[in-house]
Amino acid sequence: MTAGLFFALAVVLFLLGFFIQALRPALMLKVLGLNVMSVAVFMAFLALANRHTPADPVVHAMVLTGIVVAISATAFALALIRALQHRNGHTQLDLAQLDRERVCSDAHDCHDAKERH
Amino acid sequence: MLVLDIVLALMILATAVLLLRISSLFQASILFIVFGVLVALAWLRLDAPDAALAEAAIGAGLTGALLLATAAQIKSNDADNTGSNKTKPPASARLLSVSAPTAGLLLLALTAMAAALLWLIPDFFAQPHEPILRDLAYGQLEQSGVSHAVTAVLLSYRAWDTLLELGVLLLALIGARATLTPGRLSLQPVQGPVLDQAVRFLVPVMIVIGVYLLWLGSHAPGGAFQSGAVLAAAMVLYWLAFPQQVQGLSDRVMHSLISMGLVVFLLAGLGVAMLGWTFLQWPQSWAYGLIVFIEMAATVSIAMTLALLFAGNIQTTTAQVSR
Numbered sequence: 001m002t003a004g005l006f007f008a009l010a011v012v013l014f015l016l017g018f019f020i021q022a023l024r025p026a027l028m029l030k031v032l033g034l035n036v037m038s039v040a041v042f043m044a045f046l047a048l049a050n051r052h053t054p055a056d057p058v059v060h061a062m063v064l065t066g067i068v069v070a071i072s073a074t075a076f077a078l079a080l081i082r083a084l085q086h087r088n089g090h091t092q093l094d095l096a097q098l099d100r101e102r103v104c105s106d107a108h109d110c111h112d113a114k115e116r117h
Numbered sequence: 118m119l120v121l122d123i124v125l126a127l128m129i130l131a132t133a134v135l136l137l138r139i140s141s142l143f144q145a146s147i148l149f150i151v152f153g154v155l156v157a158l159a160w161l162r163l164d165a166p167d168a169a170l171a172e173a174a175i176g177a178g179l180t181g182a183l184l185l186a187t188a189a190q191i192k193s194n195d196a197d198n199t200g201s202n203k204t205k206p207p208a209s210a211r212l213l214s215v216s217a218p219t220a221g222l223l224l225l226a227l228t229a230m231a232a233a234l235l236w237l238i239p240d241f242f243a244q245p246h247e248p249i250l251r252d253l254a255y256g257q258l259e260q261s262g263v264s265h266a267v268t269a270v271l272l273s274y275r276a277w278d279t280l281l282e283l284g285v286l287l288l289a290l291i292g293a294r295a296t297l298t299p300g301r302l303s304l305q306p307v308q309g310p311v312l313d314q315a316v317r318f319l320v321p322v323m324i325v326i327g328v329y330l331l332w333l334g335s336h337a338p339g340g341a342f343q344s345g346a347v348l349a350a351a352m353v354l355y356w357l358a359f360p361q362q363v364q365g366l367s368d369r370v371m372h373s374l375i376s377m378g379l380v381v382f383l384l385a386g387l388g389v390a391m392l393g394w395t396f397l398q399w400p401q402s403w404a405y406g407l408i409v410f411i412e413m414a415a416t417v418s419i420a421m422t423l424a425l426l427f428a429g430n431i432q433t434t435t436a437q438v439s440r
Contacts, residue, residue, distance in 0.1 A: 002122050002162055007241045009126045009159075011234045016133045018230065022223055028142055028187060032149055035180065036133055039156055042172075046163045047241070055164045056251040057266035061275060063168045064267070065282050068342055068419075071175050071183075072289035075426040078187040079293035085191050 007047035013040035027084065027091040031077045038070045122162055129155045142191065146184035153177025166338035167267045170330075174346035175423070182353055182427050262404025263335040271340065272408045276397040280386065283379045283415060286422045290375060293429050316358040323351035331416050335405065341378075341412040345419025352424035363428050375425065378418030382411050 014037055021033025042063045049059035085091050132152040139145050157173035254266050254274065261269035271279050327347040334340030356363050385407055386397040394400055399407050 001119060004238075004241055005119075005122055005126055006159055006163055008238050009129060011238060012130065013133055014234060015227070015231055016130075016137060019223075019227070020133075020137050022226075023137070024140070026140070026142065028184070028191065029136075029140075029145055032136060032145055032184070035149070035176075036136065036152070039152075039172075039176065042168065043156065043159065043163075046160055046165045046168060048245075049165070050163045051241075051245045052248045052251060054251075054255075056248055057254050057270050058250045058275075060165050060167055060267045061270035061278075063165070064171050064271065064342060065278055067168070067171045067175050068282055069285050071180050071423070071426075072285050074180055075183055076289045076292045078183055079296045079429065082187060082190055083296040091191055 003047040003050040006043055010040045010043035010047060013037075013043065016040075025092045025094050027081050027093055028078070030093070031074055031081070034077075035070060035074055038066065042066055118162075122159075125155060125159050125162065129159060142188035143185070146181060146188050149184060150177050150181035153181065167340065167343070170338060170343040171346065174343055174350060178350050179346060179353070179423050179427065182350075186427060260401050260404075262399060262401065262408055265334060265336050265338070265340075267338070268334045268340050268408070272411065273399060273404065276382075276386070276399075279415075280379070280382050280397070283382060283418065286419065287375060287379055290422045290426055290429075293426055297429060312358045316354050320351050320355050323347055323354070327351065327416075327420070331412060332409075334412065335409065341415040342419060344412075345416045346423060348416065348420035349423035349427075352420065353427050356424075356428055371421070371425070374421040375418055378411075378415035381414035385411055 017033045017036030017038075017040055019033070020036060021030040024030060024033065045059050045063050045066075049056040081091050129152065132148055132155060136145055136148050136152070139148060153172060153176045157169045157177060160169040160172060254270055257274075258264065258266060258269055261273040263269050263273070327344045330339040330347060331341060331344035332339075334344070389398055389400065389407075390396040
């Protein structure tokens with residue numbers, strides 16, 4: 001019953017993590033959302049491993065490896081974010097703004113786009 | 118105990134929902150640390166003490182420290198940004214900063230993903246398959262040289278994965294150091310006696326615990342990664358209290374320490390291959406000694422790499438350190 005509860009929680013956390021990284025414009029919060037998604041996957045794995053007694057050690061080892069790889073990727077992503085901050089002065093990914101600034105090949109389209117926004 | 122599980126699950130859910138709504142980077146980092154600790158507790162309830170140790174030390178502790186350092190640096194760099202050629206940062210942290218078509222696509226993605234994933238849940242309660250790998254792992258445990266199954270999987274059956282994992286850590290550090298920017302965070306030691314005295318007490322204790330965890334891994338939950346994480350945390354704490362020590366490492370020492378784990382592991386694997394066995398196949402009489410030796414080198418590398426990932430954005434000037 002414990003394993004089932006945490007598996008369901010892992011599913012919901014995965015969706016929540018996806019939406020954290022999709023909806024927050026700050027890049028650091030996107031990294032956080034990806035981390036939440038990773039944690040959700042690990043929790044799903046561990047819940048699956050817990051269906052047997054004793055628990056499955058191969059799955060535990062996979063989760064351990066996953067945790068270390070996740071922090072490696074996060075650390076590198078944060079370094080890139082710091083570099084972006086230094087280069088651009090901000091670390092927001094505003095999709096609406098990017099839509100407005102998009103390069104268009106047809107001047108007519110650009111003109112319409114500028115008028116709409 | 119089910120009540121405890123339900124309460125824990127609700128707290129984890131609440132923390133994640135809060136992360137969805139918070140826009141302050143500092144608050145989000147603190148929330149993520151809380152999230153990580155709660156998740157570690159949940160994994161304890163799932164009978165996964167190795168993963169819980171690793172998540173508490175690495176996922177909550179070190180990731181939290183990295184997030185806080187980055188949040189502080191982003192804020193301080195934002196404050197000195199007065200140049201007119203830099204892009205003006207966009208408005209605020211609205212929850213939905215996407216245009217209408219993108220929002221529609223996101224909603225579609227939500228429905229599709231939710232449907233697919235929620236359908237998995239009743240599948241979970243179906244009859245599980247035979248745990249073949251688990252039986253294999255426990256069956257060959259005596260030949261692996263250690264008596265803890267997870268350590269055997271990590272360093273004997275799937276030693277190749279662990280070797281590559283050390284490589285990934287090294288790659289991340291190389292990448293992070295390649296993007297070092299001039300505007301690094303200047304770390305000023307917190308005034309007052311609390312941090313100083315706490316660190317003088319905590320760091321030796323953490324070193325002992327770290328070394329103990331390394332030795333413990335052969336017969337109980339523990340091992341190189343948890344040990345390396347605790348030692349890295351000890352180094353981070355030490356640097357927080359005495360930031361001038363960050364620059365005390367010479368480049369050559371640093372480079373040899375961070376590559377030691379990968380190199381020793383690789384040489385051991387190639388050594389047994391040249392002596393007649395296959396790559397990474399430890400002969401049974403030497404297995405325990407080889408595994409402990411490799412774990413010692415790996416712990417040093419992991420600790421140094423994780424601590425340097427944190428220290429990479431710390432800059433100290435003698436003018437600011439008033440000790």
